[in-house]
Amino acid sequence: MLILVLLSLSVITLDQSGRTHHLTSGIKSLASDIFSPIRSGVNAILDPIGNVFAGVVHYNSVVAENHELQQALARLRLRDDARGYQLRQLTELQQLLAENRLPYLQQLPTVLAQQTQIGNTNFAATIDIDKGRDDGVDVGMPVIGAGGLVGQVTFAAHHTATVTLITDGSSKVGVSFGKGNAYTATLDGQGPSGALTADFVLPGTPVRRGERMYTNNLAGNDFPGGIPVAYVTGVRTPPGASQETVDVKPLANLGALSYVEVVQWSPSP
Template sequence: MAPTGQRRSGYSRRAQYNLFTGYIIAGIGALVGVVLLVLSLFQPHLFGGLRGAASDTVSPATETSATVRTGSKSIWESVSGYYRAGSKNAALRREMEIARIRLAEADAVRQENLRLKGLLGLRDSEVKPVAVARLVGSTASSTRRFAYVGAGRDQGVRVGMPVRSPRGVVGRILETGGDSARVLLLTDTESVLPVRRAKDETVAFAEGRGDGLLRIRLINLGINPLEVGDLFVTSGAGGYYRPGAAVAILVEKADDGGLARMVSDPAATDFVSIEPIFEPEAVTAVATPTETELAD
């Protein structure tokens, strides 16, 4: 007799029935699948309800997963944004600093344009400047007060020529080079300029003190008619300066005159106009002229 484990299915009727039933179920399943496939191809709307029901069934689960995915993404973006905030703030600060610098530069350009327009206004007057140049430097720590301009003999500048800003007189040319010149400022201790009060014919001398102020010394002594706030202009005496150019404003009254400050502060002046000498024939010494000689 053969062992039980070596039997084939044909020797057991029960096994044969189970195998046959499996074949039948597989055939029916395949047939149903073919029928459903044909119906889905030619009548797709027949399964719309089933698809909707299936979608409704799985919708809560998909919404939950989508919410979790979106939330985790937002959290990650928040964390990464927090760590990037420092570099972003630093970049914004740099941009703001650059913007402030650009605004300051634009404001400086605007002010320089206004000053240049003032000098162009001088050009439109009856006096044609010899040159318009930048005031490139001045002495501030010495009793001698000099400045330097970026124009010289090559531009037609000569010793003794008046130097003006849009506001008023700055000084006169003391020495010239090829492309530069030295200016004797009105506040220098060797500068003496004939002036008059703008509202009348009260004449005086504006003498430099070396400290940024001018000493107004009246020619006719007696009762001092000056008042604080009086404006003094050039008188035209001596032949160097044209009459009527603003010089100084009185800030303190004294027995024989007073103290005045320059209308045109060299420290706040960028560009100046160099004008021809008012009366060249009246100037007899132009090598090293002084206003004291002119007063005499």
């Protein structure tokens, strides 16, 4: 028993040590490559069955969702008929594009990937994607999708990779906001619950609800600048506090990701 405990501790030490981490990482990569087709095969068999059960169990919510979708469709049809609709949409899209500053990303190559699984641990907010090192995906690369920054690649096997979401408790994203991007903050993930907080916002900083925050490219940041990350949902300054308490939500709908883009960009050493 003692031997097994010591063996476990040795494995942990190997994994934590910077010099030998590549060994454990390599073993994990191999295991991931072996298990990936097994998971796909089992999922291909079980998913249809699971969908049937999910449909039965969540029948009421499916009906409600269907009803909501029908109403939304009807509203869209009405809007579609209105004069100037297309022009307005075009204007909105142009504004969104300009606001999002996505042209910056157009200079960077990206790899389109499909989410294969929501995180397999309760202790981290992660997703798995179907692209890996052989496809040009590597550790440290930012991942965008569904309207904003999704996270960062933290593990890459040959054909799969794991993305740690910006809501993970270990995630920190340097952002800019406000007029002329004059203000900066650090967004801290609060764990799998999906919340974020903005740290280092001094009292008196003009922050308003709905304000968008973008990655900045200050030295040491893990992301290229200009990627929309989150929007402000609440601001308060507790009496005597040295910074404002700013609650933010990710712009990307992290709970409903299907496809994401891995930006082939690495932080400067």
